[in-house]
Amino acid sequence: MRRGLTSVAIFVAFIVILTLSRHVIDSTSGTTTTINTVPVTTTTVAATTTSSATSATTCQGGSFTGLFNEGEGAAGTVKASVTLTKHTAGTCVIKGWPILTLQDKTGAVLPLNLVDESGSKNVIPFPAPKANEPPTVLTMSNGSVTNFSLAYSSVQTANTVCDNAVTISVQFATGGASVPVTPAYPVQPCDNGKIWISPFY
Numbered sequence: 001m002r003r004g005l006t007s008v009a010i011f012v013a014f015i016v017i018l019t020l021s022r023h024v025i026d027s028t029s030g031t032t033t034t035i036n037t038v039p040v041t042t043t044t045v046a047a048t049t050t051s052s053a054t055s056a057t058t059c060q061g062g063s064f065t066g067l068f069n070e071g072e073g074a075a076g077t078v079k080a081s082v083t084l085t086k087h088t089a090g091t092c093v094i095k096g097w098p099i100l101t102l103q104d105k106t107g108a109v110l111p112l113n114l115v116d117e118s119g120s121k122n123v124i125p126f127p128a129p130k131a132n133e134p135p136t137v138l139t140m141s142n143g144s145v146t147n148f149s150l151a152y153s154s155v156q157t158a159n160t161v162c163d164n165a166v167t168i169s170v171q172f173a174t175g176g177a178s179v180p181v182t183p184a185y186p187v188q189p190c191d192n193g194k195i196w197i198s199p200f201y
Contacts, residue, residue, distance in 0.1 A: 059092035059140055059172045066170060066181035072127070076155035079127060082170065082181055083147050086140045094138045094172055094200045098148050101178065102165035102193060110163040112193040124151045124196045135199030149198040152189035162190040172200075 064084045071080030082098075102110040117123065119134040126132055131149035138146055156162045164186035169178040189195050 056091070056093045056139070058176065059086070059094050061169075061171060061177040061179040063088040063092070064179045066168075066179040068168065068181050068183040070184060071151075073154065076153055077124065077151055078154050078187075079124070079149065079151045080183075080187075081126075081128065081131070081147050081149045082168070083145060084170065084179055086142055086144045089142050091139055091141045094140060094146055096135050097197055097199050099171040099174060100195070100197070101169040101171075102163070102187065102189075103167040103169070104164055105166050107167075110165055110193055111161070112189075112195065113191070115194065115196045117196055117198050119199070122196075126151065126198055128198075128201070130201035131198035133199075133201065136201075138200055146200045148200050151196045152187070152194060153191060154188050156190050160190040161192055162188045163193065164188055 063086050065087055067083045067085075069081045069083060071078055073079070086092075097114075097116045100112060100114060102112050104110055115123070117126075117132075119132050122132055126149040128147070128149055131147075138144075140146065154162065165188070166182065166186050168181045168183065168187065170181060171178045
């Protein structure tokens with residue numbers, strides 16, 4: 001009789017131990033499920049950071065004043081530069097080459113053929129070293145200054161037209177507001193308004 005009771009007690013103890021060990025496993029499984037939610041939260045934060053990093057706006061001409069810096073001429077090629085100064089609060093970014101519009105004294109838009117110089121294989125090297133480098137992103141704030149260089153041929157031949165441009169309008173991006181720049185002397189690019197131009201620097 002005692003042996004039978006001992007066997008029953010051992011069997012009951014085995015069942016209890018087995019049941020408790022299953023609960024421990026399930027508890028561990030629940031912990032794993034909780035840990036798996038952490039990457040979701042991290043991903044959301046990263047997306048917000050990326051969005052903030054790309055929120056910088058492109059500069060607009062209305063925030064700048066322009067000055068034409070008379071250049072030098074050799075062998076019929078005139079080299080000059082333009083300085084643009086930001087005069088408003090806040091920041092904006094510039095990258096690439098300026099977009100120009102030339103106008104004569106009546107306000108008529110003149111023919112223009114812009115040639116973007118990349119910095120690596122410039123057809124015409126500019127006097128300012130930075131003008132011969134590839135474009136970089138420039139962050140502009142109140143009082144910041146940026147420049148670009150330009151060059152053109154002023155030699156007229158029988159097959160070329162050399163218009164007199166008294167106003168140069170500068171845009172930072174297509175469709176944006178422009179900065180009016182007035183040279184002391186007319187800009188006269190021949191060959192139907194061909195101008196070599198550097199990136200902003």
